[in-house]
Amino acid sequence: MGIFYWFKIKLNITEIIVGGWLTGLVILTLVIFWLSFLLSFSKVMIWLTVVLSFGVGIWKLPVKKLLRQKFKWSWKSGGLLVFWLSLFLIIWKQALVKETDGWYSGCGNCFGDWAAHLAYTTSFAFGDNFPPQLPILAHTKFSYPFLVDFLSAILIKMGANLVSAIVVPGFILSLLLVMGLYLFGKRVSGKVKVGWLTSLIFLFNGGLGFWWWRQGNPPMDYTHLGEKQIFWINTIISKVIPQRGFLWGFAVAIVIYLLLWKAMKKRQKEHLMLAGMLTAGLVMIHMHSFLVIVLVTVILMIMKVIEAKNKFGELKKWLWFFMPMVFLGLPQVGYFYNLSVGRKFLTWQPGWMAGSENVIWFWFKNVGLAWLVIIAAFKGLNKKLKLFSIPFWLVFILANLWLFQPYDWDNSKLFDHWYLIMAVMMAMVINRLFEKKNWLVKIVGVMGLIGIVLSGTLDVFKMTQYDKHKYRFWDQRQLKLAEWVKDNTKNRAVFLTNSNHNNWVASLAGRKIVLGYRGWLWTYGLNYQEQEIEVEKMFAAKDEVKKLFDKYQIDYVVIGPEERAEFKELNQEYFDNKYNLVLADRKTRIYKITE
Numbered sequence: 001m002g003i004f005y006w007f008k009i010k011l012n013i014t015e016i017i018v019g020g021w022l023t024g025l026v027i028l029t030l031v032i033f034w035l036s037f038l039l040s041f042s043k044v045m046i047w048l049t050v051v052l053s054f055g056v057g058i059w060k061l062p063v064k065k066l067l068r069q070k071f072k073w074s075w076k077s078g079g080l081l082v083f084w085l086s087l088f089l090i091i092w093k094q095a096l097v098k099e100t101d102g103w104y105s106g107c108g109n110c111f112g113d114w115a116a117h118l119a120y121t122t123s124f125a126f127g128d129n130f131p132p133q134l135p136i137l138a139h140t141k142f143s144y145p146f147l148v149d150f151l152s153a154i155l156i157k158m159g160a161n162l163v164s165a166i167v168v169p170g171f172i173l174s175l176l177l178v179m180g181l182y183l184f185g186k187r188v189s190g191k192v193k194v195g196w197l198t199s200l201i202f203l204f205n206g207g208l209g210f211w212w213w214r215q216g217n218p219p220m221d222y223t224h225l226g227e228k229q230i231f232w233i234n235t236i237i238s239k240v241i242p243q244r245g246f247l248w249g250f251a252v253a254i255v256i257y258l259l260l261w262k263a264m265k266k267r268q269k270e271h272l273m274l275a276g277m278l279t280a281g282l283v284m285i286h287m288h289s290f291l292v293i294v295l296v297t298v299i300l301m302i303m304k305v306i307e308a309k310n311k312f313g314e315l316k317k318w319l320w321f322f323m324p325m326v327f328l329g330l331p332q333v334g335y336f337y338n339l340s341v342g343r344k345f346l347t348w349q350p351g352w353m354a355g356s357e358n359v360i361w362f363w364f365k366n367v368g369l370a371w372l373v374i375i376a377a378f379k380g381l382n383k384k385l386k387l388f389s390i391p392f393w394l395v396f397i398l399a400n401l402w403l404f405q406p407y408d409w410d411n412s413k414l415f416d417h418w419y420l421i422m423a424v425m426m427a428m429v430i431n432r433l434f435e436k437k438n439w440l441v442k443i444v445g446v447m448g449l450i451g452i453v454l455s456g457t458l459d460v461f462k463m464t465q466y467d468k469h470k471y472r473f474w475d476q477r478q479l480k481l482a483e484w485v486k487d488n489t490k491n492r493a494v495f496l497t498n499s500n501h502n503n504w505v506a507s508l509a510g511r512k513i514v515l516g517y518r519g520w521l522w523t524y525g526l527n528y529q530e531q532e533i534e535v536e537k538m539f540a541a542k543d544e545v546k547k548l549f550d551k552y553q554i555d556y557v558v559i560g561p562e563e564r565a566e567f568k569e570l571n572q573e574y575f576d577n578k579y580n581l582v583l584a585d586r587k588t589r590i591y592k593i594t595e
Helices: 002-006 013-038 043-059 065-070 075-093 110-125 147-156 162-189 192-203 212-215 233-242 244-266 269-284 287-307 311-337 358-365 370-380 384-397 408-437 439-463 478-486 504-509 518-523 529-540 547-551 562-567 572-578
Strands: 095-101 102-105 471-475 494-496 556-559 582-585 589-592
Touching: 002 013, 013 147, 013 162, 013 244, 013 269, 043 147, 065 212, 065 244, 075 439, 095 478, 102 110, 102 478, 110 147, 110 162, 110 233, 110 471, 110 504, 147 162, 147 244, 162 192, 162 244, 162 408, 162 504, 162 547, 192 408, 212 439, 233 408, 233 439, 244 287, 244 408, 269 287, 269 311, 269 547, 287 311, 287 384, 287 408, 311 572, 358 370, 370 408, 370 439, 384 408, 384 504, 408 439, 471 478, 471 504, 478 504, 478 582, 494 529, 529 547, 556 562, 556 572, 572 589
Parallel strands: 494 556
Antiparallel strands: 095 102, 102 471, 556 589, 582 589
């Protein structure tokens, strides 16, 4: 909060609290990260940084003014906040669960994504990963936004266990995201109800998938029906819970949009400067949000310069955004992403994932009845919101023409920014219907809201049914192996293992592996074909195996059920005869390669 008063940001107290939490978290985590290069990543350094940062923040707080502030919350707002708190408490509580026979997740997409996030977290917490290397492709620069995982590593160093370090920040960030959506909708419209409707519409998004539920043909996910060409997967089940970088990054993006919206009126330099600083911080949190915000701000600047009489003076005002973004953000881009990707990140693919299907029909199925409300919204839209929405429509068009990463579905992370503005516009229309005295008009508003959120609601409800939809990450045997590796191997040791996504060496022990899950490496745009061939050779114990061990600086080799299943030519006899067996249970053997 202190930084908002330092910059003299002119927002209301609730906006300052939410924005201050998110901004402070970004700054604190980045400071601890960069200090870890100079000092050791230790509990002492972390606590000193936290205490000093807290002190500086408190120093700038106008305590007396804050104590006089009155929070005006209606019982309806309180009830909705309790609803969101309860929903996310249920979901996050079962996102990563310790049972007697292993660790489980009640979130299918978490089972797909969180093994990577756990590997990145433990690589810092247990693996002394400085300078950062990608834990699932040893000796490769860490070219993935990992700051949210570093935040969890900080919590582990401060005494939290691994599950709490992953789940607790997610729960808190989810509530901050809801509040950010509410505050943005309220700020743009001036109405509390629009704010809460914005959060509902955005987070329970979904297309026409509910039609198949109505027909009595229940699919796995009503917002993800591949055979029906429906890929606009509900935001909560596909991103808010499983994609940790998106959760933090999008919440920060909303704060930036609040600052830009405020700056559009008078172009206060303080608002633009803080927005630029936060945008720079997104480089290590969520690159999709970083790219969208830069594009949106450039377009807003161009529109305001064209409109202004003093064009040079107008341009100078916008430099307050771009100076911190360039000087703080671009060096990070150069360090973490330069020369680290080998696959094309810009591919022409009109229609996104429509394929041969008509694009208009494709998008109608994916966004659903929301389109009718979006069209209706333009009738009563004020000039400022129309202008502010133009860059987001450009994002929508560009993301429908090009892919901005190897995995086509990831363009949905760009569409989410467009849908944020559309959610505000739809909330304004529905609220106008609710305000009418005619009950038939009110019923139309209710039916419209239900039509927009029904598919997403069905999918989110399914996520709350842990006993029906749970997935096991690791059994007790793998958990014990991981503990042995943590206790008995060097922090920076490199392991030759299988490439399964739930690799216990990387995810639980925090050690680097030569080749991890190819699905992730492909989406990151990394070339891993050489490692793929040479890992096969090492497990088969070909002639050059010792040279390859030296090349990848391998310390240990794991041979267990997963390795035997993946590598058909695996030569276990070679390892039994040549290397020291340091651990063996009924299924798995670990060999020490280096002396």
